[in-house]
Amino acid sequence: MRRERLRRDPVLYEVYLRSFADSNGDGIGDLAGLTSRLDHLVDLGVDGLWLTPVFRSPQFDFGYDVSDYLDIHVEYGSMPDMDALIDAAHTRGLAVILDVIIGHTSIEHFWFREHPDRYIWADQIPNNWLSVFGGSAWRHDEEAGRYYYHRFYPEQPNLNWGNPEVRRAVHEILGFWTGRGVDGFRLDSLDGIAVDPGLQDEPLADPSALRGRERDPWAQYWSLQHVHTCNLPQVLTELKEIATAFPDAALVVEADLPNEQLLPYMRLADCSFAFDFIRAPLDGVALARVIDGAGLAGRGNLAWALSNHDQPRMVSRWGRDLAGVAAVLLLSLPGWSFIYQGDEIGMVDGPGGPDLRDRSGRDAVRHPMQWNRSGGFTTGTPWLPFIDPEVCNVEDQRGAAGSTLEQYRTLIRLRRELRGPVRIVAAEPGFLAFRRGGHTISLNLGDEDHELGPGQLVYMTGRVEPGRLGPRSAVVQVADPDSTGGQPSER
Ligand code: GLC
Ligand code: CA
Numbered sequence: 169m170r171r172e173r174l175r176r177d178p179v180l181y182e183v184y185l186r187s188f189a190d191s192n193g194d195g196i197g198d199l200a201g202l203t204s205r206l207d208h209l210v211d212l213g214v215d216g217l218w219l220t221p222v223f224r225s226p227q228f229d230f231g232y233d234v235s236d237y238l239d240i241h242v243e244y245g246s247m248p249d250m251d252a253l254i255d256a257a258h259t260r261g262l263a264v265i266l267d268v269i270i271g272h273t274s275i276e277h278f279w280f281r282e283h284p285d286r287y288i289w290a291d292q293i294p295n296n297w298l299s300v301f302g303g304s305a306w307r308h309d310e311e312a313g314r315y316y317y318h319r320f321y322p323e324q325p326n327l328n329w330g331n332p333e334v335r336r337a338v339h340e341i342l343g344f345w346t347g348r349g350v351d352g353f354r355l356d357s358l359d360g361i362a363v364d365p366g367l368q369d370e371p372l373a374d375p376s377a378l379r380g381r382e383r384d385p386w387a388q389y390w391s392l393q394h395v396h397t398c399n400l401p402q403v404l405t406e407l408k409e410i411a412t413a414f415p416d417a418a419l420v421v422e423a424d425l426p427n428e429q430l431l432p433y434m435r436l437a438d439c440s441f442a443f444d445f446i447r448a449p450l451d452g453v454a455l456a457r458v459i460d461g462a463g464l465a466g467r468g469n470l471a472w473a474l475s476n477h478d479q480p481r482m483v484s485r486w487g488r489d490l491a492g493v494a495a496v497l498l499l500s501l502p503g504w505s506f507i508y509q510g511d512e513i514g515m516v517d518g519p520g521g522p523d524l525r526d527r528s529g530r531d532a533v534r535h536p537m538q539w540n541r542s543g544g545f546t547t548g549t550p551w552l553p554f555i556d557p558e559v560c561n562v563e564d565q566r567g568a569a570g571s572t573l574e575q576y577r578t579l580i581r582l583r584r585e586l587r588g589p590v591r592i593v594a595a596e597p598g599f600l601a602f603r604r605g606g607h608t609i610s611l612n613l614g615d616e617d618h619e620l621g622p623g624q625l626v627y628m629t630g631r632v633e634p635g636r637l638g639p640r641s642a643v644v645q646v647a648d649p650d651s652t653g654g655q656p657s658e659r
Pocket of ligand 1 (some may be wrong): 232269357
């Protein structure tokens with residue numbers, strides 16, 4: 169039933185658990201804290217939440233290094249807390265999408281010692297493969313006297329999906345969680361679960377293929393074409409196996425590939441993150457290329473996000489006005505739209521804390537949620553400091569006309585009325601307009617006024633005058649019944 173609700177253009181809210189709400193004063197967000205704040209998601213009007221990893225973990229990659237998939241990490245609570253969260257979410261009509269990491273485990277998972285054949289080994293460094301976080305993807309293990317492959321941190325050895333035991337074990341884990349009532353899974357870095365068994369060198373990347381990755385702290389990784397470590401045919405075979413074995417689970421794919429390579433994933437899963445979108449500049453021509461035709465029947469869904477726990481925040485990327493325009497885009501596209509916690513109040517990237525927490529530089533985007541003027545995230549000392557709760561917090565923005573929070577609420581409500589695929593009406597570097605059914609969405613991304621066609625305004629941000637849309641402004645319009653002689657078309 170919940171899956172049914174998620175089927176058409178849902179809005180999901182990404183909860184970065186460690187930074188959302190702390191219930192016991194240790195400065196670390198936890199499950200009980202999240203449960204106590206679920207009404208914020210209800211107020212916002214979202215359909216569900218993407219819950220970042222909750223499993224037992226030594227936290228080298230803050231939960232993306234799992235040492236036990238069937239238990240809750242002690243800082244985050246207990247299994248009863250998790251059951252209570254799922255229950256409380258369902259009572260409020262919210263779906264829970266669990267982040268699962270099936271391409272690698274923690275080096276502390278017992279499989280690593282007791283089932284070494286579930287990992288990928290070589291006697292010498294066999295090739296030029298790189299870790300996403302930099303350096304060789306091979307690490308020497310003293311105990312085994314061999315090298316193992318890790319696509320991410322060395323504390324995250326990759327699983328060997330060439331061994332059928334891995335599939336069996338992973339399906340068992342997924343079954344455990346669907347049995348506990350989760351509504352679906354975000355399949356973390358799915359494209360990299362299978363690698364070439366011949367361990368061949370990867371070719372150098374064509375520099376033109378790297379456009380948009382300039383901001384990426386992982387430039388070295390992208391200097392190679394990952395033809396032997398990503399997007400191998402077996403990835404789709406395994407996705408199909410999962411979709412078949414868990415027909416009621418919603419599946420959200422994370423595969424960092426160009427849009428045109430995502431189609432097969434979109435057909436098998438409910439949606440697949442559009443990395444071309446998150447990396448695109450706010451340029452009408454570039455954006456039109458990424459969104460044109462989205463929502464066309466038979467193509468499946470893209471998942472849209474403009475920031476997350478790995479990427480800079482919207483306000484820091486573009487400034488407040490353009491972030492407001494980008495929010496209109498994010499929430500008016502067909503498919504799955506994701507809001508990263510804090511973006512709905514316009515949080516900015518922070519300075520990190522006195523101690524470096526994430527070795528690859530993502531502390532800036534993981535500062536705690538700002539609930540009120542004194543923070544409200546914890547009664548203790550937050551694991552990363554607050555940024556600016558005095559000027560940016562949920563409490564002050566709730567019900568305040570024109571606040572970022574109210575803009576998000578309005579846009580989510582309006583989204584329910586949008587129907588049909590994206591049809592581009594105008595695409596220029598500083599301007600983008602597209603139609604969805606009877607609605608026209610116009611975004612002025614530039615510094616000059618832009619001409620605006622007729623239509624009744626149902627949403628606006630920035631400056632709008634008859635026939636003109638001000639710089640860094642956006643509107644949603646419906647055709648005037650007078651001028652068309654009928655109701656806006658619905659599909
Ligand atoms: C995904 C996560 C990221 C994590 C990586 C390795 O990209 O979003 O946070 O570090 O996978 O699991
Ligand atoms: Ca806590």
